[in-house]
Amino acid sequence: MGIDVAILGYGAIGRSVHLLLAQHPQRVRVLGVLDRAALAKEGPKPPRRSAGPPEARVPVLDLPTAIKRADLVIECASPSAVRAHGPEIIAADTDLLVASLGALVDARLGAQLHAGPGRCHLSTGAIGGLDLIRAAAGTLEAIELETVKLPAALLHPGLSGAQREDIERAQATGSPVLVFSGSVSDAVAGFPSNINVAAALGLAAGDLSVVRVSITADPTATLTSHTITVRGETGNHRFKLRNFPDPANPASSALTARAIASGVLRLAGVGPHFI
Numbered sequence: 001m002g003i004d005v006a007i008l009g010y011g012a013i014g015r016s017v018h019l020l021l022a023q024h025p026q027r028v029r030v031l032g033v034l035d036r037a038a039l040a041k042e043g044p045k046p047p048r049r050s051a052g053p054p055e056a057r058v059p060v061l062d063l064p065t066a067i068k069r070a071d072l073v074i075e076c077a078s079p080s081a082v083r084a085h086g087p088e089i090i091a092a093d094t095d096l097l098v099a100s101l102g103a104l105v106d107a108r109l110g111a112q113l114h115a116g117p118g119r120c121h122l123s124t125g126a127i128g129g130l131d132l133i134r135a136a137a138g139t140l141e142a143i144e145l146e147t148v149k150l151p152a153a154l155l156h157p158g159l160s161g162a163q164r165e166d167i168e169r170a171q172a173t174g175s176p177v178l179v180f181s182g183s184v185s186d187a188v189a190g191f192p193s194n195i196n197v198a199a200a201l202g203l204a205a206g207d208l209s210v211v212r213v214s215i216t217a218d219p220t221a222t223l224t225s226h227t228i229t230v231r232g233e234t235g236n237h238r239f240k241l242r243n244f245p246d247p248a249n250p251a252s253s254a255l256t257a258r259a260i261a262s263g264v265l266r267l268a269g270v271g272p273h274f275i
């Protein structure tokens, strides 16, 4: 009994997921990890090296090996990793758990990942309330997401000039600056690894167009906050999440790794099963 998994993306979240799953060896066996940084060091013929902390070391795998041996690939790498490897994983009848939900804003990729024969699961990631939004899907009028993060958590090499200037202004003045306001697709295009939460809301609602997103860079923010306001036929709902950043990457919330590990344990048969 139990499932065999491989972890795609061995950064802040991947390492935490590995440590969390290593506590359940009877239910989940972590066969290895895939990471472009580790594979680049290894050269074209991995895996010969081990990765991870001494208490839970595992081999570095290449994708064909991972697909062949694992029941489930856990993606916690980047939206580009989902685009590059997701279809191949699903087509090989291996299941995939996606954390980089921004990739699924591309409806064509989403359809490919849900076409099977492998099954594509979506992680709840850094927020809660997706069960409620899913339940109310089709009856929702509007969802508003207000995200506030440290400026450093929003900086990345692909930023537009204007957005970079806004974030740097927040850093220089010490005051919050609104750096983005718009649709889920534009939020994900501008901040691909930072605003998966926006994609999660749109995917749960079954309609990206009901979600409006604002992102504020706040140099005084001690926590990452997501305020989610939902209006629809089931009522008005408001969630306020104040997350501790992941100690290894301020752009991610510490909750994300726990959400992924919790989801994997449920797939491995560990309850209770809230559905």
Ligand SMILES: NC(=O)c1ccc[n+]([C@@H]2O[C@H](COP(=O)([O-])OP(=O)(O)OC[C@H]3O[C@@H](n4cnc5c(N)ncnc54)[C@H](O)[C@@H]3O)[C@@H](O)[C@H]2O)c1
Pocket: 008, 009, 010, 011, 012, 013, 014, 034, 035, 036, 037, 038, 076, 077, 078, 079, 080, 081, 082, 084, 099, 100, 101, 123, 124, 125, 126, 127, 192, 193, 194, 196, 197, 200, 246, 248, 249, 251, 252, 253, 256
């Ligand atoms: N759903 C959510 O709420 C949520 C929250 C936070 C982060 N995320 C997603 O999780 C991802 C990982 O977060 P993190 O904090 O661990 O980031 P990180 O930068 O610490 O680690 C990412 C790792 O993935 C590897 N990687 C990236 N693209 C790859 C590819 N194409 N192939 C192989 N390896 C690749 C990198 O080398 C790096 O080691 C983020 O990019 C984001 O998309 C989702």
